Amino acid sequence: MAKVLVAYASLTGNTEEIAELIVEGIRQAGGEAVLKSVTDCNADEINAYEGVLLGAYTWGDGELPDEFLDFYEEMDELDLTACKAAAFGSGDTGYEIYCGAVNQIEEKLRERGAEIVQESLKIEYGPNAAEKEACRSFGRQFIETCAAVS
Numbered sequence: 001m002a003k004v005l006v007a008y009a010s011l012t013g014n015t016e017e018i019a020e021l022i023v024e025g026i027r028q029a030g031g032e033a034v035l036k037s038v039t040d041c042n043a044d045e046i047n048a049y050e051g052v053l054l055g056a057y058t059w060g061d062g063e064l065p066d067e068f069l070d071f072y073e074e075m076d077e078l079d080l081t082a083c084k085a086a087a088f089g090s091g092d093t094g095y096e097i098y099c100g101a102v103n104q105i106e107e108k109l110r111e112r113g114a115e116i117v118q119e120s121l122k123i124e125y126g127p128n129a130a131e132k133e134a135c136r137s138f139g140r141q142f143i144e145t146c147a148a149v150s
Ligand SMILES: Cc1cc2nc3c(=O)[nH]c(=O)nc-3n(C[C@H](O)[C@H](O)[C@H](O)COP(=O)(O)O)c2cc1C
Pocket: 009, 010, 011, 012, 013, 014, 015, 016, 056, 057, 058, 059, 060, 061, 062, 063, 090, 091, 092, 093, 095, 096, 097, 098, 099, 100, 124, 125, 126
């Protein structure tokens, strides 16, 4: 059974809700998920998992939130070549760089050698009913991919 870390940064709860729904999807597909705020974990914990899903809301002008920065810098020490990964997050299309933090996280995962197995999940504000199902599906799909290749 694939064991996945889902770590996120959320200020007003939207990204947290997305993360919780992704975890539901992982469990529906028979996977094991550990859900953590990035402020409660160190990036080297990723090495204990077969897969990692990292999420954040976007701040400033398309930037990572401050509370993600320590984790992001810690990732520079990691070799993630054995790790499957994808990124997710919440944003607002009214800003010039929609979900820029999600793009930065995906790029960092790629740079550290992780295999990006699915397109990132970007949700405007909190998920509506259809988007809730898309979040669960994102989790299910990730587990199915991990199972197919391991
Ligand atoms: C000061 C400020 C700057 C923001 N900048 C961006 C941005 O550049 N791009 C974007 O997509 N969303 C931006 N947002 C929107 C948030 O990412 C969005 O409200 C998100 O749903 C918050 O997620 P959370 O509930 O997980 O904290 C910004 C919000 C604030 C308050």
